Amino acid sequence: KQEVTQIPAALSVPEGENLVLNCSFTDSAIYNLQWFRQDPGKGLTSLLLIQSSQREQTSGRLNASLDKSSGRSTLYIAASQPGDSATYLCAVRNAGNMLTFGGGTRLMVKP
C-alpha cells in the first residue's frame, strides 16, 4: 500500500527566503505526482503535475522535482511572499488511478 509522507509538518519563514518542501513515497511505481495548495477553508488548487518520466516542472517561482527511484519529490519556492502562506500537499497516482495524499506542510511566510 502506497504511503506518502511530508516533512516538515509546519514551517515558518521570513519573507524573501527560498524554501524546500519535501515529499516521500514508499512505492516507486507511480504514474504521476501532483502538488496542491490549500488555503484555510478552501479547496485544493493544483500547482504542478510531474509525470513519472519527468524530472521536474516549473511554474513561476515554483519548481517541483521528482526522483522516482528514491521515492522523493521536492517543491522549491523562490523568494517567498506572505501570499504563499497555505498548506501544501503532495499526492501520488499509482496505476489504479487513485491519488494517495501526504499529510501536508503548513507554511507561514512572515512579512
Add this chain to the structure above:
Amino acid sequence: DAGVIQSPRHEVTEMGQEVTLRCKPISGHNSLFWYRQTMMRGLELLIYFNNNVPIDDSGMPEDRFSAKMPNASFSTLKIQPSEPRDSAVYFCASDRGNEQYFGPGTRLTVT
C-alpha cells in the same frame, strides 16, 4: 470552464437526518472522486467513479454512506442517517486520468 461545482457549500443538520451532497465535474472528465477531510484524519478518498461506474468504494466508512453517478455531469453523496462524527469537509474532484481538479468543498456539521 467553471471548474468542479459542489452544492451546498455549507450544511448544518441534526443527527439522524439525511444529507445529500452534490457534484458537477468538469465537462469531459471521465473520473470523479469523493473525498472527506478532517483535522484528525486528513484527506481520505471515499469512492471513485470512472465513466459513471463505481470502481473503488473501499473508503466509504459504512453503510450509512452511499454515492451515485447517474450521468457524466452529476454525482451525489448521501449520508443516512447522519451522525456527529460525519462532520467534515467533503470534496469532489474530477480528472481525465491525469491532473486532478477539486471543487470548493461542502462543510458539513452534524449536531
